[in-house]
Amino acid sequence: MEKDEILLLEKAEKTHNLSEEEILVLLKMQDASPLFKCADNVRKLYIGGGVHLRALIEFSNYCKRNCLYCGLRCENKKVQRYRIEPESIIELAKKAKSYGYKTIVLQSGEDAYYSVEKLAFIISEIKKLDIALTLSIGEKTYEEYKAYKEAGADRYLIRIETTDEKLYSKFNPQMSLKNRMLCIENIKRLGYEVGSGIIAGLPRQTLESIAKDILYLKSIPVDMAGIGPFIYHPDTPIEKSEGNFFELSLKIMAVLRLLMPSINIPATTAMESLNPNGRILALQSGANVVMPNATETVYRKFYEIYPGKICLGDSPKHCRFCIEGKITSIERTII
Secondary structure, eight states: OOHHHHHHHHHHHHHOOOOHHHHHHHHTOSSOHHHHHHHHHHHHHHTOSEEEEOEEEEEEOOOSOOOTTOTTOTTOTTSOOOBOOHHHHHHHHHHHHHTTOSEEEEEEOOOTTSOHHHHHHHHHHHHTTSOEEEEEOOOOOHHHHHHHHHHTOOEEEOOOBOOOHHHHHHHSTTOOHHHHHHHHHHHHHTTOEEEEEEEESOTTOOHHHHHHHHHHHHHTTOSEEEEEEOOOOTTSOSOOOOSOOHHHHHHHHHHHHHHSTTSBOBOOHHHHHHSTTHHHHHHTTTOOEEOOBOSOHHHHTTOOSSSSOSOTTOOHHHHHHHHHHHHHHTTOEEO
16 A cells, blocks of 8 residues: 555544545555545444444336436336336335334435425324435425425435536536535425435546535535435436446545545445445445345336346345344344
């Protein structure tokens, strides 16, 4: 390891502050194992050995957006669309609680079928279970975010994807980075715990751009940061980036842990779609959250943001106890 890398890791571990240029040095490390070890040490110090399990319910794959990298984009006619009705969503949440989950994450495309009234009903009913609730349903107005907060929602996840305006405009047609940032500001203002994050490995994305993304997430500051590796979907018009972006995602995640030592960082499902031990490696490199799929098996294969997604044939109960075994195998505990 180079001397400047050693000094930067020591600085990050002590001060939790790095410049854009210093972040770049860490992202360019040829042997990133010291970075991962340092992030794991910071996680131990600030978070401890606990791992949060959050049950993910993917309740609709309809989406009005046309993001070039996403398999759920509205112009993809090969997707078999589905929606889960409110009462069934609530039943899935009840089952998830019976498996020991303390948080439900409701995720969907941007689907107008679920009105404010329907979503408020779903939220309020799930909150009666005495369980935390996270929403991941895209861009909404301030008034809509306010209504969901008043109905009981605790957290909101909305990835910035990239803070590079040219990339954002290219890959998210009819959307604006400015509005995306405004949504995050509104969520923060309303008192939600804020989750955001980026895609690692988008075509023509630079490490300089990623360093800026990291500093943006710190500036908010987010309560949770999720890093998803870019996985090319053949039914999208985006160009195919060469390479596997698993290690890049781990590096970004580790840097975020060093700069924001107390936030929640998920070991994402996409990481394990690229590496059979992806979530465990992420948990050993700074992560402290896992979001197993609690959607019924019949729907899972249709929520294909990217191909090769793991656990498509597994039941929600199987996923819950499978991940518990993996977590305990590395001497971590579920909290």
